[in-house]
Amino acid sequence: MxxxxxxxxxxxxxxxxxxxxxxxxxxxxxxxxxxxxxxxxxxxxxxxxxxxxxxxxxxxxxxxxxxxxxxxxxxxxxxxxxxxxxxxxxxxxxxxxxxxxxxxDANCFALSEAWDPDFKRYPTVLGLILGTGVGGGFIINGKVLSGKNGIAGEIGHMNLSVRGAKLLGEKVPEITCGCGQIACFETYLSGPGFERIYSSFTNEK
Ligand SMILES: [Zn+2]
CATH class of the missing domain: 3.30.420.40 (ATPase, nucleotide binding domain)
Incomplete structure (x- = not known):
């Protein structure tokens, strides 16, 4: 069991x-x-x-x-x-x-999906979770790739690219993330991130 x-x-x-x-x-x-x-x-x-x-x-x-x-x-x-x-x-x-x-837990989720019969034929699987934050997990040949510092696949704390910022428009706010960096994916693409973008464009909650 x-x-x-x-x-x-x-x-x-x-x-x-x-x-x-x-x-x-x-x-x-x-x-x-x-x-x-x-x-x-x-x-x-x-x-x-x-x-x-x-x-x-x-x-x-x-x-x-x-x-x-x-x-x-x-x-x-x-x-x-x-x-x-x-x-x-x-x-x-x-x-x-x-x-x-x-x-x-995001690595566990990605591993579970990667072992699914539908995905088993793919050597590389990236699992993403959009919720309060943006979690991610990398699976290579059926195993978690967590990296030396345990944060490989945590793409939520990569910076929004210039092109990504342009797609969001001129008024897109610069947000400081809980990790200390500015403009992490997580600050835009999560549930609270969508709320921030919406209120910065409409001045409404
Ligand atoms: Zn961050």
Whole structure:
């Protein structure tokens, strides 16, 4: 069995898959906000529940909204402050008593699509998510390419090109991104970005 966790800022969801990758169970709980140990215990409780339910020791993978430093086993995630810079990979493996894979959630999404029968014949897949921000994941020959710093494929923080700015028109605002740069894709192409562009052209919310 495979246990896939989606750790978000507001909820943690476990989806259990059989060996043919059919989803057989899922459970969603709120993400603990103020304590790292409570966060780890939440993973333990869900895992134990699944282990008992399916009478096995499932393999665990976790998608996180942030940058995974595989060398140090830490995550950079502003959405889940209690896990920020913590050795999450090591601590989860320890408490769950099995190896644990942790990966950026956009990379997990891209990997899932790249392994889809319709896409498997393509050696290179770029997955993009438009939401609160612009997330991205690069898959080369069925494997995540996260790069030395874990941010390959995060095209949301590339700058809007001159041509892109021209397409948006003269009145396009110059926006400072949360990452500190000016005019990242994410500040225009996300949900809040569309709102900003709309209000800068119409003076309406
Ligand atoms: Zn940015």
């Amino acid at each position: 495979y246990y896939g966790f989606d750790m978000g800022g507001t909820k943690i969801e476990l989806a259990v898959f059989d060996n043919e990758l059919n989803q057989v169970w899922q459970k969603r709980v709120p993400t603990p906000k103020d304590d790292y140990q409570t966060l780890l215990n939440t993973f333990l409780e869900l895992t134990q529940e699944a282990d008992e339910k399916f009478n096995c020791q499932g393999k665990v993978g976790v998608g996180v909204p942030g940058i995974v430093n595989h060398a140090e086993g830490t995550v950079f995630t502003t959405n889940v402050p209690t896990a920020q810079y913590k050795p999450l990979i090591h601590d989860l493996a320890n408490i769950l008593q099995r190896p644990v894979k942790v990966e950026n």
